[in-house]
Amino acid sequence: MKRLPNWCWPAIVLAAVLIFNLVLTPGFFHLEIRDGRIYGSLIDILNRAAPVGLLSLGMTLVIATGGVDLSVGAIMAIAGAVAAGLIARPSETPFAGGAPSLGLAAPLALVAALFCGVFNGVLVAILEFQPIVATLLLMVAGRGAAQLLANGQIVTFNAPGFAMLARGATLGLPNPVWLLLIALLVFNLGTRATALGLFVEATGSNPTAAKVVGIDARKVKLVAYALSGLCAGLAGLVITADIQAADANNSGLYLELDAILAVAVGGTALSGGRFSLVGSLVGALLMQALTTTILTRGVTPETTLMLKAAVVVLVCLLQEPKFRESFKRRVRA
Amino acid sequence: MNRTHLKERLPVLITTSVFVVMTLAAGLHFPNFLTLRVLGNLLADNAFLGVVAVGLTFVILTGGIDLSVGSMVGLSSIMAAKLVSSAHIHPLLALAAPLAFGAFIGWVHGILISKYGLPPFLVTLAGLFFCRGVALRISHESLQIDHPFFNALTGWSLSLPGKASITVPTVVFILTIAVGMWLAKQTTFGRTVYAIGGNAASARLMGLPVSRTLVLTYMLSGLCSGLGGALFTIYTSSGNAISGTGLELDAIAAVVIGGTLLSGGYGSVFGTLLGIGILGVVQTAITFQGTLSSWWTRIVIGSLLLAFMLVQKGIESAANRSRST
Numbered sequence: 001m002k003r004l005p006n007w008c009w010p011a012i013v014l015a016a017v018l019i020f021n022l023v024l025t026p027g028f029f030h031l032e033i034r035d036g037r038i039y040g041s042l043i044d045i046l047n048r049a050a051p052v053g054l055l056s057l058g059m060t061l062v063i064a065t066g067g068v069d070l071s072v073g074a075i076m077a078i079a080g081a082v083a084a085g086l087i088a089r090p091s092e093t094p095f096a097g098g099a100p101s102l103g104l105a106a107p108l109a110l111v112a113a114l115f116c117g118v119f120n121g122v123l124v125a126i127l128e129f130q131p132i133v134a135t136l137l138l139m140v141a142g143r144g145a146a147q148l149l150a151n152g153q154i155v156t157f158n159a160p161g162f163a164m165l166a167r168g169a170t171l172g173l174p175n176p177v178w179l180l181l182i183a184l185l186v187f188n189l190g191t192r193a194t195a196l197g198l199f200v201e202a203t204g205s206n207p208t209a210a211k212v213v214g215i216d217a218r219k220v221k222l223v224a225y226a227l228s229g230l231c232a233g234l235a236g237l238v239i240t241a242d243i244q245a246a247d248a249n250n251s252g253l254y255l256e257l258d259a260i261l262a263v264a265v266g267g268t269a270l271s272g273g274r275f276s277l278v279g280s281l282v283g284a285l286l287m288q289a290l291t292t293t294i295l296t297r298g299v300t301p302e303t304t305l306m307l308k309a310a311v312v313v314l315v316c317l318l319q320e321p322k323f324r325e326s327f328k329r330r331v332r333a
Numbered sequence: 334m335n336r337t338h339l340k341e342r343l344p345v346l347i348t349t350s351v352f353v354v355m356t357l358a359a360g361l362h363f364p365n366f367l368t369l370r371v372l373g374n375l376l377a378d379n380a381f382l383g384v385v386a387v388g389l390t391f392v393i394l395t396g397g398i399d400l401s402v403g404s405m406v407g408l409s410s411i412m413a414a415k416l417v418s419s420a421h422i423h424p425l426l427a428l429a430a431p432l433a434f435g436a437f438i439g440w441v442h443g444i445l446i447s448k449y450g451l452p453p454f455l456v457t458l459a460g461l462f463f464c465r466g467v468a469l470r471i472s473h474e475s476l477q478i479d480h481p482f483f484n485a486l487t488g489w490s491l492s493l494p495g496k497a498s499i500t501v502p503t504v505v506f507i508l509t510i511a512v513g514m515w516l517a518k519q520t521t522f523g524r525t526v527y528a529i530g531g532n533a534a535s536a537r538l539m540g541l542p543v544s545r546t547l548v549l550t551y552m553l554s555g556l557c558s559g560l561g562g563a564l565f566t567i568y569t570s571s572g573n574a575i576s577g578t579g580l581e582l583d584a585i586a587a588v589v590i591g592g593t594l595l596s597g598g599y600g601s602v603f604g605t606l607l608g609i610g611i612l613g614v615v616q617t618a619i620t621f622q623g624t625l626s627s628w629w630t631r632i633v634i635g636s637l638l639l640a641f642m643l644v645q646k647g648i649e650s651a652a653n654r655s656r657s658t
Binding site: 130139143147148152254270302303305310322323 | 398400445449450452454455456458459460461462463465466469470579581582585595596626628629630631632634635639642643646
């Protein structure tokens with residue numbers, strides 16, 4: 001029998017969640033077109049899954065190299081603070097005097113995010129710190145830096161052009177969805193049409209063997225963490241553009257778990273090795289579908305936190321051969 | 334110097350000298366810094382963090398990590414407050430309940446990690462979110478505690494000369510440090526913890542109870558963070574579900590700055606006490622300075638942690654070099 005692709009299982013669970021809603025939530029599948037744009041719960045799930053989806057793309061590569069990136073939430077806050085700072089207070093920036101801060105804000109925020117990613121990469125790849133601790137550094141210190149950039153305030157701004165990034169729509173679909181699809185395409189082409197994907201999998205599954213065949217694991221890891229930072233920057237921009245404000249304390253808070261969960265659910269082993277970008281995306285959609293379902297059913301949002309924690313442990317246990325064996329033994333006995 | 338000695342002693346020596354230099358520098362810069370009162374406050378303000386860090390020291394000594402300690406503090410504090418204010422349970426019991434719950438959460442962590450081989454960071458990260466979720470579920474708002482016994486607990490202090498005083502959290506903190514040092518150096522449990530951190534496979538081959546010790550270690554960490562939360566509740570005389578956010582970095586920083594290697598096997602509870610001291614001095618100095626905002630503490634702690642990690646790396650590679658020659 002041909003082996004099913006590993007994103008099948010989350011896709012099946014996603015379908016189950018949707019069917020659950022089809023039966024129990026009236027109007028869940030209702031779609032309507034207003035002002036050349038599609039509205040409805042399904043589109044809403046796609047739209048809201050975009051930030052976590054973006055995070056999970058970068059996170060997939062990092063996890064595939066055998067690491068993890070806990071700092072993505074903080075990097076989102078930094079990117080948001082940079083963009084909002086440049087837009088809201090152009091007079092205090094180096095580009096004072098009517099410089100087109102709007103066009104510069106997004107690229108500069110991405111550069112800041114990329115820099116954070118490279119910082120993580122250097123700590124993990126060159127200095128060989130454990131990924132958890134290396135990225136934990138930025139996870140907490142990064143929020144301090146974002147606070148500093150935002151002067152400890154929630155920076156609000158009014159920039160319709162920038163807001164289009166999150167609130168606008170192209171060809172009926174919201175812009176974040178397009179952004180996510182384009183990122184998926186670029187990442188898939190970048191890893192599958194070139195040898196990069198193979199290098200990443202080799203580094204993650206057996207570093208010694210990878211070294212023997214001449215793969216520079218340090219470069220591969222550096223690239224993975226840098227890309228993860230960049231993805232986090234993009235996600236931070238989407239959220240900042242959506243709420244038209246940068247909140248250094250809460251922007252991207254707890255999103256690192258969502259991203260890790262999306263990757264784990266999508267069939268990428270947390271110990272590294274084979275990865276599936278499509279799987280991670282399906283995982284991100286599943287997470288959002290769960291959240292939306294919980295919210296539409298009137299359950300408090302804190303329950304989502306507990307449920308997600310339970311799901312992440314369960315999925316990882318199911319991936320663990322030790323657990324499956326002891327489970328089988330118990331069933332047989 | 335012997336290689337093992339270099340690896341074991343140098344970090345603590347560096348930590349001690351950094352602590353002394355920083356305290357003296359702060360003392361020279363701010364005239365009132367080097368008083369018993371400031372040092373007493375420093376202990377009282379960091380008691381809950383210190384207790385959490387003692388438990389975490391054992392986890393890190395085994396080569397693991399516990400990211401759930403911060404939200405366990407929040408959960409513990411809101412749980413105790415809710416039990417006193419709504420269920421009218423005696424504060425002593427209400428403060429003990431989260432301790433038991435912390436040990437239980439630690440037990441779950443330990444089982445998942447030692448029995449099924451899940452990565453510690455992932456298990457305890459899930460624990461972080463779970464505990465925070467439960468805490469927010471108990472109450473979104475901060476709960477004031479008003480109970481004669483509890484007020485007595487909060488208000489009790491032993492006056493020392495120089496307007497200094499010792500509070501309940503300080504006493505518990507000092508006791509925890511003492512118990513932690515005894516556990517680490519004088520008991521079979523402590524020796525097993527060091528052995529696992531040194532090399533889990535050889536510890537297992539030596540017939541040491543690796544799985545049981547790992548479970549006990551995570552239970553100890555859960556218990557300590559529950560106790561830390563109880564102290565935080567006494568310290569603020571209220572419970573808050575979001576207290577302890579980001580505390581895990583502070584605790585890890587204290588342990589690492591105290592000379593415990595993140596790869597496990599080397600370190601001490603006494604070092605963690607010094608680490609707490611350094612964090613406390615940074616915090617107090619920033620408060621004394623007055624114009625720096627509180628988020629600078631975060632950045633300074635992050636930078637200090639990075640610096641000490643780099644020093645550890647240097648020592649490790651120096652030790653490896655001396656082994657190869």
